[in-house]
Amino acid sequence: MPESLEQQQTHSRLRAVNDALTSGMYVHVRQMLHSLPSFDVALLLESSTPSARPVLWQLIDPDQHGDILEELSEDIKDSIIQEMDPEHVASAIEGMDSDDLAYVLGSLPESVYQQVLSSMSEQDKHRVEQALSYDEESAGAMMNTDVITLRPDVSVDVVLRYLRLRGELPQRTDMLYVVDGHDKLLGEVSLGDLITCQPDTMIREIHESEVAPLKAEQHDSEVAQHFERYELISAPVVDANGCLLGRITVDDVVDIIREDAEHSMMSMAGLEDEEDTFAPAAKSTQRRSIWLGLNVGAALLAASVSNMFEDILSQLATIAILMTIVPSMGGVAGNQTLTLVIRGIALGHVGDSNARWLLGKEALVGVFNGLIWATILASVVTVWKGDWHIGVVIAVSMFVNMLMAALAGVLVPLTLKKFKIDPALAGSMMVTTFTDIIGLFTFLGTATLMLS
Amino acid sequence: MPESLEQQQTHSRLRAVNDALTSGMYVHVRQMLHSLPSFDVALLLESSTPSARPVLWQLIDPDQHGDILEELSEDIKDSIIQEMDPEHVASAIEGMDSDDLAYVLGSLPESVYQQVLSSMSEQDKHRVEQALSYDEESAGAMMNTDVITLRPDVSVDVVLRYLRLRGELPQRTDMLYVVDGHDKLLGEVSLGDLITCQPDTMIREIHESEVAPLKAEQHDSEVAQHFERYELISAPVVDANGCLLGRITVDDVVDIIREDAEHSMMSMAGLEDEEDTFAPAAKSTQRRSIWLGLNVGAALLAASVSNMFEDILSQLATIAILMTIVPSMGGVAGNQTLTLVIRGIALGHVGDSNARWLLGKEALVGVFNGLIWATILASVVTVWKGDWHIGVVIAVSMFVNMLMAALAGVLVPLTLKKFKIDPALAGSMMVTTFTDIIGLFTFLGTATLMLS
Numbered sequence: 001m002p003e004s005l006e007q008q009q010t011h012s013r014l015r016a017v018n019d020a021l022t023s024g025m026y027v028h029v030r031q032m033l034h035s036l037p038s039f040d041v042a043l044l045l046e047s048s049t050p051s052a053r054p055v056l057w058q059l060i061d062p063d064q065h066g067d068i069l070e071e072l073s074e075d076i077k078d079s080i081i082q083e084m085d086p087e088h089v090a091s092a093i094e095g096m097d098s099d100d101l102a103y104v105l106g107s108l109p110e111s112v113y114q115q116v117l118s119s120m121s122e123q124d125k126h127r128v129e130q131a132l133s134y135d136e137e138s139a140g141a142m143m144n145t146d147v148i149t150l151r152p153d154v155s156v157d158v159v160l161r162y163l164r165l166r167g168e169l170p171q172r173t174d175m176l177y178v179v180d181g182h183d184k185l186l187g188e189v190s191l192g193d194l195i196t197c198q199p200d201t202m203i204r205e206i207h208e209s210e211v212a213p214l215k216a217e218q219h220d221s222e223v224a225q226h227f228e229r230y231e232l233i234s235a236p237v238v239d240a241n242g243c244l245l246g247r248i249t250v251d252d253v254v255d256i257i258r259e260d261a262e263h264s265m266m267s268m269a270g271l272e273d274e275e276d277t278f279a280p281a282a283k284s285t286q287r288r289s290i291w292l293g294l295n296v297g298a299a300l301l302a303a304s305v306s307n308m309f310e311d312i313l314s315q316l317a318t319i320a321i322l323m324t325i326v327p328s329m330g331g332v333a334g335n336q337t338l339t340l341v342i343r344g345i346a347l348g349h350v351g352d353s354n355a356r357w358l359l360g361k362e363a364l365v366g367v368f369n370g371l372i373w374a375t376i377l378a379s380v381v382t383v384w385k386g387d388w389h390i391g392v393v394i395a396v397s398m399f400v401n402m403l404m405a406a407l408a409g410v411l412v413p414l415t416l417k418k419f420k421i422d423p424a425l426a427g428s429m430m431v432t433t434f435t436d437i438i439g440l441f442t443f444l445g446t447a448t449l450m451l452s
Numbered sequence: 453m454p455e456s457l458e459q460q461q462t463h464s465r466l467r468a469v470n471d472a473l474t475s476g477m478y479v480h481v482r483q484m485l486h487s488l489p490s491f492d493v494a495l496l497l498e499s500s501t502p503s504a505r506p507v508l509w510q511l512i513d514p515d516q517h518g519d520i521l522e523e524l525s526e527d528i529k530d531s532i533i534q535e536m537d538p539e540h541v542a543s544a545i546e547g548m549d550s551d552d553l554a555y556v557l558g559s560l561p562e563s564v565y566q567q568v569l570s571s572m573s574e575q576d577k578h579r580v581e582q583a584l585s586y587d588e589e590s591a592g593a594m595m596n597t598d599v600i601t602l603r604p605d606v607s608v609d610v611v612l613r614y615l616r617l618r619g620e621l622p623q624r625t626d627m628l629y630v631v632d633g634h635d636k637l638l639g640e641v642s643l644g645d646l647i648t649c650q651p652d653t654m655i656r657e658i659h660e661s662e663v664a665p666l667k668a669e670q671h672d673s674e675v676a677q678h679f680e681r682y683e684l685i686s687a688p689v690v691d692a693n694g695c696l697l698g699r700i701t702v703d704d705v706v707d708i709i710r711e712d713a714e715h716s717m718m719s720m721a722g723l724e725d726e727e728d729t730f731a732p733a734a735k736s737t738q739r740r741s742i743w744l745g746l747n748v749g750a751a752l753l754a755a756s757v758s759n760m761f762e763d764i765l766s767q768l769a770t771i772a773i774l775m776t777i778v779p780s781m782g783g784v785a786g787n788q789t790l791t792l793v794i795r796g797i798a799l800g801h802v803g804d805s806n807a808r809w810l811l812g813k814e815a816l817v818g819v820f821n822g823l824i825w826a827t828i829l830a831s832v833v834t835v836w837k838g839d840w841h842i843g844v845v846i847a848v849s850m851f852v853n854m855l856m857a858a859l860a861g862v863l864v865p866l867t868l869k870k871f872k873i874d875p876a877l878a879g880s881m882m883v884t885t886f887t888d889i890i891g892l893f894t895f896l897g898t899a900t901l902m903l904s
């Protein structure tokens with residue numbers, strides 16, 4: 001993995017900023033921060049230690065605060081907003097896109113929220129109230145209301161003259177939306193079409209009416225799939241009656257796609273999606289303790305399985321020495337299948353129509369794996385311990401555990417999904433616990449039958 | 453995780469297609485496929501079993517083949533292309549974007565490649581040769597050459613008249629590029645600015661000259677970060693002399709972002725990024741065997757550590773019963789830290805400037821975790837086994853292993869990165885092996901000292 005130029009730049013910048021901070025050259029830091037795009041200032045804040053962040057924030061030009069807040073990850077955004085006074089929050093969020101505005105306000109304590117709201121303009125207040133009325137993970141919460149609408153019965157020439165009078169278009173405008181007198185969405189016209197068609201053409205003649213708009217209540221992962229399906233730059237959002245409410249642009253969708261993809265990896269290790277890498281140790285310990293606590297339960301369960309086979313363990317130390325191999329292999333194989341199925345579910349590849357086929361296929365992989373590794377490990381152990389009986393014990397339990405691991409790798413995530421539980425969150429712990437128990441049980445059980 | 457409407461649609465469609473296939477209603481399937489966007493046909497193919505895919509592919513309108521190939525994931529794209537005859541490949545890739553064109557040709561066997569190349573138009577041949585001259589993961593391989601260029605010394609009015617004559621713009625055109633007589637990039641003009649400014653304005657007056665273009669040899673993850681940094685829809689690509697070569701559009705960048713984010717999760721389980729969920733069992737077994745083979749080595753290493761403590765294991769079965777707990781907790785804690793650091797490296801948060809701070813923080817988390825779980829497990833085990841000596845043994849080894857797990861979770865990925873090895877690929881196995889060995893060694897070692 002080659003380190004990118006921009007990553008190197010981030011870290012040489014960070015070092016330069018840190019050096020300047022520790023030597024008290026605040027004016028210099030202020031200038032450095034001012035010359036960077038918001039994305040990079042956000043990256044600097046995210047890469048800084050919790051103690052350096054408030055100092056950096058103080059040195060950032062307050063005019064930039066809003067833009068930088070929009071770029072920050074949630075954990076850090078929350079901690080910074082909590083430190084700001086209400087007037088300051090109100091001025092920082094002025095002119096913010098409605099989706100970010102709603103997020104910031106939604107994360108304020110109630111008393112501060114009221115204070116901020118009262119110092120906002122009527123127009124902003126209305127935008128916020130509308131945005132906050134949608135679920136946090138819905139298209140409604142992601143959309144912006146800065147759309148340009150047209151009527152179907154005007155000519156391109158009129159539209160062009162209107163736009164020239166109006167001046168600068170909202171950022172990332174690639175489409176203008178055609179609506180009727182009740183704001184009902186009739187279609188869309190691209191800027192490119194406006195430019196390339198004859199000036200006397202009527203909008204009704206060129207508008208694309210086969211637009212599949214997003215509904216305000218659709219989940220953000222559906223929004224992301226919609227953008228990928230049609231390779232969009234922006235998409236209109238409508239209410240239940242098909243009336244235009246706003247539009248979503250691809251830059252916000254990119255964030256969702258990244259978060260969704262990261263979510264599975266973080267969840268599988270029992271971490272929160274937006275966990276701050278540089279959070280204080282006490283906070284990190286607390287957050288990770290649930291997962292470790294669950295694992296204590298799993299580990300004690302496994303120990304209690306071993307406890308059932310105290311007889312064979314006290315007779316033969318070799319059995320104790322070898323008893324971790326079969327659970328370990330089962331855990332790795334089970335997690336391979338699990339990861340594949342979790343990704344398949346996330347991409348929409350795995351569902352009712354092919355679950356049975358997939359189970360059959362992974363079971364076959366389990367049988368193959370079982371045969372291969374049973375043979376190899378039985379040979380190794382027979383040679384090592386000079387006793388073919390132990391080889392047979394490990395072969396039998398390895399085969400059973402590899403097959404069970406494959407079945408659990410498919411059935412656990414599919415079952416969790418049926419019960420609307422995120423398979424990435426609970427799946428890994430469940431599969432590992434299952435393969436540990438089956439592995440220990442078959443290994444120690446076969447040993448008891450054959451050797452005691 | 454609520455199942456999205458579109459996921460449900462995919463699977464009801466898949467069932468309908470499968471039902472129609474098995475009852476031989478090929479005409480019906482053909483019609484169904486024809487009415488779907490390429491993205492959905494690709495999703496159907498990706499969600500189908502290997503045996504159904506060639507039949508489906510035969511039923512797809514050949515005119516759609518190119519679009520669908522562009523959407524397919526690599527594994528499946530490769531297997532389909534291998535089955536197609538050269539003339540068919542040549543006609544499918546006609547009009548494909550240069551980046552996809554290069555990919556398809558790059559994956560053909562040499563003999564077929566020559567055949568396909570010879571049946572292509574001169575213009576396409578040139579585009580392919582250019583695209584293939586760049587590294588597969590570079591900006592050059594991602595870019596398309598369909599750009600509209602302007603000279604600085606013409607008026608907006610002239611440009612608008614030229615565009616009207618030219619007709620339809622290339623897909624996802626949001627910027628026109630301003631170049632001099634040697635194709636050197638001078639700046640860019642957005643469609644929005646062209647529309648909103650006065651017709652007699654000269655391009656030189658309105659072009660944005662502070663454009664940071666991408667270099668053709670930049671890595672695709674840098675391209676993705678560049679797009680996120682500036683929230684772009686498209687970006688120009690230049691050669692070493694600053695001459696315009698083409699442009700990259702956000703839809704291709706979205707694919708990179710998704711792949712990069714998925715890469716870590718898949719690698720951590722020892723799977724390939726684009727592994728086909730529905731690959732035949734034999735192929736899957738073969739691919740996953742390397743990872744399982746490495747784990748055999750790790751498991752045998754752990755067993756050989758236990759082997760050093762045969763004395764205590766043969767004296768006390770209780771030690772064997774409890775010996776899996778400490779390694780298990782260390783593995784979970786180590787992988788939490790590892791996952792956080794891998795994500796931090798991928799996002800550019802973790803680097804030389806803050807690695808030491810992060811190590812200190814995670815070590816402190818390790819100490820906290822060690823104290824908490826040593827206390828809890830020592831109490832549980834003392835009560836369970838009625839012997840406080842065993843409680844002390846588990847407390848000491850738990851504390852050491854939790855601290856070691858935290859250190860390994862930070863140091864392993866940072867060291868791998870220094871040696872240019874992907875931390876997601878090797879990190880998980882290394883951390884788990886390390887915590888298994890340290891866990892067994894400290895637990896069995898302390899037990900030997902205290903109890904034998």
